[in-house]
Amino acid sequence: MLRILHTSDWHLGQFFIGKSREAEHRTFFRWLCDTIKTRQIDVLLVAGDIFDTTTPPSYARELYHQLIVDLQPLGVQLVLLGGNHDSVAVLKESAELLRCLNTYVIPGYQCDPAQHLLVLKNHDGKPGAVLAAVPFLRPRDLSQRDDFRSSAGVEAGEKQLQLQQQISVVYQELYQAAQMLASELSPDTPLPLLATGHLTTVGASSSESVREIYIGTLDAFPASGFPPFAYVALGHIHQAQKVGGTEHIRYSGAPLALSFDEARQQKYCLEVTLDHADVSIEALPLPCFQPLLSLKSDLTSLPALLAPALQSLSAGQRLWLELVLTGDSALLSDVQVQLEQLLAPLPVDLLRLRRQRPVDAATIAGSGLSLQELTTADVFAARLAQEQLSAELQLRLSQLHQQALELLQQADAAVGATGEPV
Structure with missing residues (x-):
């Protein structure tokens, strides 16, 4: 053996x-x-x-x-x-x-x-x-x-x-x-x-x-x-x-x-x-x-969403957090300061912060946002806006792009469903 x-x-x-x-x-x-x-x-x-x-x-x-x-x-x-x-x-x-x-x-x-x-x-x-x-x-x-x-x-x-x-x-x-x-x-x-x-x-x-x-x-x-x-x-x-x-x-x-x-x-x-x-x-x-957690939340809901993960920490452990801010919280200019105050007493290290907010495609280039803060749809819309196309063609291309994304998501879900570890 x-x-x-x-x-x-x-x-x-x-x-x-x-x-x-x-x-x-x-x-x-x-x-x-x-x-x-x-x-x-x-x-x-x-x-x-x-x-x-x-x-x-x-x-x-x-x-x-x-x-x-x-x-x-x-x-x-x-x-x-x-x-x-x-x-x-x-x-x-x-x-x-x-x-x-x-x-x-x-x-x-x-x-x-x-x-x-x-x-x-x-x-x-x-x-x-x-x-x-x-x-x-x-x-x-x-x-x-x-x-x-x-x-x-x-x-x-x-x-x-x-x-x-x-x-x-x-x-x-x-x-x-x-x-x-x-x-x-x-x-x-x-x-x-x-x-x-x-x-x-x-x-x-x-x-x-x-x-x-x-x-x-x-x-x-x-x-x-x-x-x-x-x-x-x-x-x-x-x-x-x-x-x-x-x-x-x-x-x-x-x-x-x-x-x-x-x-x-x-x-x-x-x-x-x-x-x-x-x-x-x-x-x-x-x-x-090492506990890791990725959350999508606004500032108000964040403490409640963090609570289960914090309760499961062992003595001396800290949680590494990725946060995607949503809603009006994503628009706050002082959100970084508010987050620091909110997380300071908690065993949490905020490693990555992203903001999920609607963006005008024509203003993305000058918005100062990083690529991580943009959705796939934002980037496609911004690129599409640079072309001289009819409204009808723009709509059709956007629909095809959305269909392609959905097919990819369905394929990923199908793989995840059949690729069990054991």
Whole structure:
């Protein structure tokens, strides 16, 4: 039997609207160590975006290395995959040294399939599975291969199709290589074959904090492009979810809420248990390490709306708040002062303030409002006002724009309804 804890998108070193996440990450790492110990985890698998930027601050690197040290007494095998936020060079610089600590770092793509195959072992040292450890696949890294050379003059749509095909080829090759390795290690009893990935798949529900990773070249990789691995551990999407309704292709999601639209999400790590051909998956709920709340309210209603969130705070915790002011409150010139007085006695940090108010499209440019304070309709109306169009055509374009927005909202709602985490 082999027990794997699947997690991803730690984003060590992230600053959330000026707030450091260091304390949250330290608490999360304590949770990880306790969980690995109590649930007898054999492998901790991190499917990309270990760091938030390619130049992580020194404290983030210290957290990374300290966790590896803290995991040593637990005898767990650690597998770390590079994501689109990670620097290949930063992850690579200590990779060879960390092998001595039962830690396997795969910073970026290598043409040799053997560089991506890992034997996962249980606490007795016996092979339990073969892993095709696939990090974020950058187009420039794939172009190292002679058969993946890009040619000039190829249209964007064709490039997208080519990239999807190349990624599919990589997974097919690794699947075949993993089969061969598994048969050598255990000719009588086939070992399960697993894979990782850091990419967007068709049907995955994302959030505002997810940076598009193949802008202009690959919108989403189809789940059908994965070979029949027993389990595919994915990263990049921050909400835990199944892919295409399948049980065995999953995003673990990020352990922290990385944007206000993730504030209401329950976060998870996924425990994957392999017993020969049997695969079982359990979603382990994570505690909320930092309460976040996004509210739409006027000043009068704000205290009552804040009350439930404040009552649920633990001792010493503070609430990070995004506030969208509505009604007449949004028009007050001294609203910032009033908010400071209202929130001063409360354990609340107002990180983002927006005003929702009707805006004359012709005056938006000179209004001094930021883009965050405008609705999609405001921006479209302002752009439309710059054109010399008949009233009839303007009305028709506005209707089409509204229909397009509604279709997008319906599509997002449909994905959210079917992309449940467990």
